[in-house]
Amino acid sequence: MFTKFFYTLKNFGVPVSMNEWQALLEALEGGMAGSSLTGFYYLCRAVLVKTEAHYDRFDIAFAAFFGDIETPEGLPDKIWEWLNKELPELEITDEMRNNHQQLDLDELKRMLEERLAEQDEEHHGGNRWIGTGGTSPFGHSGYHPGGIRIGGQSRNLSAVKVAGMRRFQEFRTDETLGVRQFQVALRKLRQFTTRLEGARTELDLDGTVNKTCDNAGRLELVWERPRDNAIKVLLLMDAGGSMLTYSRLCNQLFTAVNRSNHFKDLQIFYFHNCIYDWLYHDPACRQNDYTDTEYVLRTYSPDYRVIIVGDASMAPYELMRVGGIIDWDLHNDKPGIEWLRRIRQHFEYSAWLNPIPRNYWDWMDGAFTIRKISEIFPMQPLTVDGLEKAITALRSKQAVAVN
Amino acid sequence: MSKKVRRYEASTGYRGSEDYIVSDDLRNSVNIAIALQKPLLIKGEPGTGKTMLAQSIADSLDKELIIWNIKSTTKAQEGLYVYDTVQRLYDSQFGEGDVANIKKYIKLGKLGEAFITSEPVVLLIDEIDKADLEFPNDLLWELDQMSFYIPETKETIGAVHRPIVVITSNAEKELPDAFLRRCIFHYIEFPDPEGMERIIKVHHPNLEKRLLEQAMETFYMLRNVPNIQKKPSTSELIDWLQALVVGGISPNRIKQDLPFLGVLLKKNEDLDTLLNQLHGKTQSRSPNYASSSLNRYRY
Ligand SMILES: Nc1ncnc2c1ncn2[C@@H]1O[C@H](COP(=O)(O)OP(=O)(O)OP(=O)(O)O)[C@@H](O)[C@H]1O
């Protein structure tokens, strides 16, 4: 049963290793959970979870697993039972493996959904309550002198309720990039610019002095890689309608990185829904302020990292047909998809970031074009995680394969 | 060193200190880290008391605090020891001192210092994320074993007492997994109003009730303004209250006039954002994806 908790955590995406699990058992042995489920909750979290980005997953897993424990005050007998029985069992046994197979993710999700369905506005006293966290800006951390406080700490709350409040939702890194996630994304992007490759061409004075002294005065030169960034970036962004917010965000993001770390070159262009003959200099996509896509293809070398930000959702004809362009007063001789293919062929290092959450890709109205485009460009959702994946791929020496 | 879990007694562990307000779960984490003899890794927004926690632990347990401030150029080696080869070379050129005695040119770093003290100490490694990506990994062995070897003198420096290690990070860089696995992790949540009032009491014990109320309400309101990049933190609130008191501001004016706003919001962009919103300039709300993009191309 206790090992089941281990796999529940794993299945909800908390990466727990046997190392940490062992530390947890040691801590329990040392009596560090106190005698309450709440103490147990904090102990598990402190030992097993290594980043605030996973606090929310931990909360969901905990609430799902302990949701039906009836006596939140006092560590339930159930836990004592496992502890007594299962403490020596530190290696992965066959039984644990079997447990693992029995608990598939769908079932866990179903359990959680049932619990959510049971949630009743008027029954906040129930033990199975799962909250949705502060979605109203003035909810969780608002200040209400003498009024009712929502969320926050309280000694009277059961661990399951604490977990159910999901206070750490905003720290997740797998949800769509918003301004809040901006800082995190920025940090990830900075890794894009650290010096990993290139020839050692700069004299390292300190290193040289040290080495020379080590040799008691015989000169030894030490070289290092220059701090200059060799990476060149071409950012192409959809500025149509609802995409504008995201374009602005990405523009700020890359400009900020550029300001602090200096890409060797950063070029930003805009398009409306799909790329055709022209790339615009401004999100307004004014028809007198553009560069020919042809020119871009001829001018920028294939080692430019191309990042396209767009929802890739449009009417099929916008992508597939001659004259399919959305702006009624323009005409395209080549279908958009052909331009996209050419861009992809020219720039081996390219990726597409899509602000639409991945689980919508298959069934929303734009599904057809999303699929078509992701056959051309490797596509990631525009989340901190997705951004990081795209960046890692773009940084590698190999050209990016389409999945 | 043998690593045996100490039986944990709630009554003897860390309990917070007079000038530092600690939440239940943070205190828990501190005690877990002490008992399991693992480094405690602390993250949290700027100004949430990460650095101060180490001081508070030292005070409460009556131990010395050794601080190792990490900068972008800090190397792991500097924490162990530095071999001053330049001095030695210099001495050899000018015939000063006993150059054969290499020991003389070995200077222990902060970690080394923490190992050899006769009393157990608290070691703070502040802002570990400032250093290179390899930095944390370079310290794994030393933090695990609490010892290191100095090849120049063929000496092993081992901890007389395991120091209590507190590590802070502002999350500028991700820390390597191998390193994380060895730590007890705690994210200091931004204090809720109740907790914040207690923190403020420490710094401004005699604040007028209405002033505090109005200031707090304004403060949390500002923190909740969407799109603010650098949210005001605890230390800014403390400074702001000081300014309000010194400036003799009437509590009734705080909310509408937002006096000394620059103390709270330090970025010009944030001031602009706030002013825009106060004057009701409607910024386009971030679209609700599923519906808006479905319809977009139909117009
Ligand atoms: N829990 C607390 N109790 C008392 N004072 C606090 C507390 N938290 C923060 N403060 C106040 O806020 C100031 C900032 O705290 P500290 O420097 O420890 O923050 P930090 O998290 O290390 O910030 P940074 O990330 O900027 O280094 C402290 O000097 C103290 O005045």
Ligand SMILES: [Mg+2]
């Ligand atoms: Mg600090």
